[in-house]
Amino acid sequence: MKLHQVVFKDVSRRKKRVLYATIGVVIATMTVIGILTIALAGRARIYNQLEKYGANLSLVPATKSLDTGLGDLTLGSVTVGDNYIQQDSIPVIQQIADTEIRQKIKVEQAGNIATIAPQLLVQADVKGTSVILAGVDPKAEYKIKSWWQVAQGKYIDGANQAVVGSQAASLLRINVGDSIPLKGTTLTVIGILADTGSADDYRIFVPLDVAQTAFGKQGLVSTIDVRALCNACPVEIIADAINKQIPGIRAVAVKQVAASEMGMLDKINKLMLALGGVTLIVGGFGVVNTLMASVHERIKDIGIMKAVGASRKQIIVAFIYEAVVTGIIGGLIGYGAGTALAYAIGPLIFEGSTVSVVPLYLPVSILLAVLIAVLATLYPAYHATKIRIADCFRAV
């Protein structure tokens, strides 16, 4: 008979007591695993938000323009060069972006990878008021502006249709179904967008060719937004390539927003870990308490073992074996409870996040639980072995 067999026989007889002793371990690991799982869900949620953030690249005409504004007083601007991008550069841009992405993430996916959304902005007169009319590729625009929601009616799905930003609609008293006469053609308002909190709220969106024809800007666009499909996409490289290969266009990578969002995520992670650490310490005290009681109630057994020849080391090792069992059980339960906890309160912390089971955290949970249990057992066990055998029996 080996020492560990003695311990396992003892543990299997005292199932209830051992389970009671694991409560502290369960609480500690449950909290840590819960926090880690929630943090991971929150991270995924923020990544998701970033994906939706919009264009990764903004392409504007390479004009040399100087805004000569003075406070609220606009003095106009000095512009040198062309104010538009040639529409026929779009296929070239598409090809450059797709090539770079393919190289970076090593996919052989055919077809377009990046979404290219050109825009022609023109000043128009609607119902006697001057508004900005945006000629867009309806599909690409909707894909890039994933936060857009149609509040009334529906989104553009045919020619001579328009959707109106929420503020423009209310200022101009435009309703779904209204007609907007525009330089010879008539546009039907098919939908009104929900508030976006951006300049889009003040604009009217029409198909690109309608705007180009109406304003005599055939083959011209004002800006092009390019959105790569991934977070790790090489936007700076794409920007560089476009700047080098296509004259007259200035490509700017929209990276700052992402960087600041990531910084926030980093802070959240740190906060979560600090919270987990504190819980672990508090939980650790609970574990020390329950395991201390567990050691103490076996003072007599310790006396018996010493009386028949157990060394102090053997008794400490026996308690470590027991702590490992406690840790494994506690880690398993703590993992389950922590995941359940994350499901329960995760969505309350990161609104709209989807908590999912993280199998990787199971070994983490067990290792953590075993570590806590062993550390928390060492002191009381060490202390108990110092008690003289005669006193062990007297204590009962």
Added chain:
Amino acid sequence: MLEINEVTKVYGEGKVIALDNVSFSIDKGEYVALMGHSGSGKSTLLNIIGGLDRLTSGRVVLDGQRLDDLEEANLVDIRRKKISYVFQQYHLLPSLTALENVLLPLTFAHNADGHERATRLLDGMGLGKRALHRPSQLSGGEQQRVAIARALISDPLLTLADEPTGNLDERTGQEILGLFDQLNREGRTIIMVTHNPEAAKRARKIIVLRDGRIVDVIVN
């Protein structure tokens, strides 16, 4: 074989003198009863002999080796090889079967054998069929037999028994005492603490203690 030399044990700060300058010696194969009322110091003396408790002054020499000043690590060795105990409360581990309890000393001594010897010892005590029962499934007398078998498994020089019949009824107590008689006839050295004169008479020598001193030595 065992020499007790001017052993004194004081509890607290000089307030309670449990043993006052006690000296005697025991030869190999002897069967000695330490007798006295409760508080006479007989159990304290047994505990000091076995290294379960520390003395205040004096010497305990077993087989030419001083025990009273041994480090804990060396005491472990003494318990594994030279001295075994039988307690009034049996002190078996409740999670282990009778057989496993008998084997426990060998577990700590890193001795994987002994299964056969343990079975033989239990058979010899009439417990062959109870070997796989746990202490809670055994009667007091049976538990004490298991404890005696455990005390013999390592073949020690000296077996110490502290009121081994104290928790048993008259008849079972007699059976256990008969067992000790038999062990002594087989050559084992036994020191038994008892407050029962009937039990003490089974020993070959009775040392009577009162208030921590030896007041009488009776040779049967």
